[in-house]
Amino acid sequence: xxxxxxxxxxxxxxxxxxxxxxxxxxxxxxxxxxxxxxxxxxxxxxxxxxxxxxxxxxxxxxxxxxxxxxxxxxxxxxxxxxxxxxxxxxxxxxxxxxxxxxxxxxxxxxxxxxxxxxxxxxxxxxxxxxxxxxxxxxxxxxxxxxxxxxxxxxxxxxxxxxxxxxxxxxxxxxxxxxxxxxxxxxxxxxxxxxxxxxxxxxxxxxxxxxxxxxxxxxxxxxxxxxxxxxxxxxxxxxxxxxxxxxxxxxxxxxxxxxxxxxx
Amino acid sequence: xxxxxxxxxxxxxxxxxxxxxxxxxxxxxxxxxxxxxxxxxxxxxxxxxxxxxxxxxxxxxxxxxxxxxxxxxxxxxxxxxxxxxxxxxxxxxxxxxxxxxxxxxxxxxxxxxxxxxxxxxxxxxxxxxxxxxxxxxxxxxxxxxxxxxxxxxxxxxxxxxxxxxxxxxxxxxxxxxxxxxxxxxxxxxxxxxxxxxxxxxxxxxxxxxxxxxxxxxxxxxxxxxxxxxxxxxxxxxxxxxxxxxxxxxxxxxxxxxxxxxxxxxxxxxxxxxxxxxxxxxxxxxxxxxxxxxxxxxxxxxxxxxxxxxxxxxxxxxxxxxxxxxxx
Numbered sequence: 001x002x003x004x005x006x007x008x009x010x011x012x013x014x015x016x017x018x019x020x021x022x023x024x025x026x027x028x029x030x031x032x033x034x035x036x037x038x039x040x041x042x043x044x045x046x047x048x049x050x051x052x053x054x055x056x057x058x059x060x061x062x063x064x065x066x067x068x069x070x071x072x073x074x075x076x077x078x079x080x081x082x083x084x085x086x087x088x089x090x091x092x093x094x095x096x097x098x099x100x101x102x103x104x105x106x107x108x109x110x111x112x113x114x115x116x117x118x119x120x121x122x123x124x125x126x127x128x129x130x131x132x133x134x135x136x137x138x139x140x141x142x143x144x145x146x147x148x149x150x151x152x153x154x155x156x157x158x159x160x161x162x163x164x165x166x167x168x169x170x171x172x173x174x175x176x177x178x179x180x181x182x183x184x185x186x187x188x189x190x191x192x193x194x195x196x197x198x199x200x201x202x203x204x205x206x207x208x209x210x211x212x213x214x215x216x217x218x219x220x221x222x223x224x225x226x227x228x229x230x231x232x233x234x235x236x237x238x239x240x241x242x243x244x245x246x247x248x249x250x251x252x253x254x255x256x257x258x259x260x261x262x263x
Numbered sequence: 264x265x266x267x268x269x270x271x272x273x274x275x276x277x278x279x280x281x282x283x284x285x286x287x288x289x290x291x292x293x294x295x296x297x298x299x300x301x302x303x304x305x306x307x308x309x310x311x312x313x314x315x316x317x318x319x320x321x322x323x324x325x326x327x328x329x330x331x332x333x334x335x336x337x338x339x340x341x342x343x344x345x346x347x348x349x350x351x352x353x354x355x356x357x358x359x360x361x362x363x364x365x366x367x368x369x370x371x372x373x374x375x376x377x378x379x380x381x382x383x384x385x386x387x388x389x390x391x392x393x394x395x396x397x398x399x400x401x402x403x404x405x406x407x408x409x410x411x412x413x414x415x416x417x418x419x420x421x422x423x424x425x426x427x428x429x430x431x432x433x434x435x436x437x438x439x440x441x442x443x444x445x446x447x448x449x450x451x452x453x454x455x456x457x458x459x460x461x462x463x464x465x466x467x468x469x470x471x472x473x474x475x476x477x478x479x480x481x482x483x484x485x486x487x488x489x490x491x492x493x494x495x496x497x498x499x500x501x502x503x504x505x506x507x508x509x510x511x512x513x514x515x516x517x518x519x520x521x522x523x524x525x526x527x528x529x530x531x532x533x534x535x536x537x538x539x540x541x542x543x544x545x546x547x548x549x550x551x552x553x554x555x556x557x558x559x560x561x562x563x564x565x566x567x568x569x570x571x572x573x574x575x576x577x578x579x580x581x582x583x584x585x586x587x588x589x590x
Binding site: 015016049052053054055074075076077078079081082083084085088089090091092093094095098099102103105106108110111112113158 | 471473537
């Protein structure tokens, strides 16, 4: 096995005394497409913020290619890892193209404007995400699915090796969910981008991810191929419900509740 | 960049026209080329000793407050933030009031203690409001931010009153005179004391303009784009305090400039700080020079404090900002 591109070692994390993650360990290999699943409050967002380098659990907990996140210059780390938030509220009327160009920040020195090359990179990122047609519109004027694609275009313009996304599909309808997941799949397959994303939809998770990490109460409950992780008893235990599980021919699973009553 | 130069020319225009306007008609030819001693040349005296330093001070104060407001708005991700609404101006007043009432207002090697105290007061106020209003996720909800600002304002105002109450007659008079603020006591030395602070602050902030843009889209996103958020927040707050402190120390608290100007500029040049900061600088200067010209002439020969004019424009503007339909 190669050296993992990201390694999180025995990490415990609390918000104001309230523990969220308990001694989590996980390796991500280059080129993987990993889905992080689990109930609300199981620590998905927190683990992704740690992986994305926007939260810190202290020295020695997170390594990028064997080097501690904290020992790296922020801009350098940003050339390798990007993190995409779940919600996009913009206080000011930035244009879509401006948001995408902000992805070039780690490559620019202080007091400069973006150059020809940056504009070209942003342009092709917008092409890839089909956001070019509203490049000149205000970010606050476009729909939720369009916003998500714009933010992903910004992340692509950052040219990272690893993209961490916090529930990129949760607020979207099925068409946009699939559109976003296809964009990520293409990045993963064509550009060898390592993708780690949190998801709620277990069916889509099993369809798109080649590896799933099931979190339960701040611990890794299961970690492996979708068919190993998405077993009836695992889901019933972690989500505390009774389900029917149907396995499709492509290996993906369909899950429906056994009764409408929660146990 | 085109729009920024428009505001630069507007600034130059106000700078040239404003000295000619005033309750006393002056003869420019006589003021500039009059064949008499400066002491006897009334027109030159009015122009060079009364109007020009006052206009320069108004320009610096307006520029400083506008830049400071623009930075506070981007760091707090809220367009209702400003030195005045957040209690930063009143924090600066408290700092200055403490120094005045204790009789510590010295000038050492060109540095006066009043602006330093005002700077520390402003920085204290920003730190207080920042820590009160910030949620766990690094957001600053409007209601909490405004309440924290109002609280800080009341608190600092009460402290100033307390100091005022304890002061003896002379100190009390100096304090009242200072608190009323205004640009009418301007001379070239006050202009020179404010000038470096405004330009230092502006220069440093321009240097981190792109970082400020990113922070205004969210702290975590900014971090993931490689911004050292804590460092930039510190730089931004210190520079905003430095500018506000310097301005408030000589001109007293002048409200609403730091709220109105960045807002109007954002509507015209957009939210990119690399354009917003210079256009706020020039438009802020022009705006306060115009307001002060109105204040000097509207019921001449009586001059009203410029803060009255800015508040009469700014109050309704603030209400409009608060009530305007959001998309």
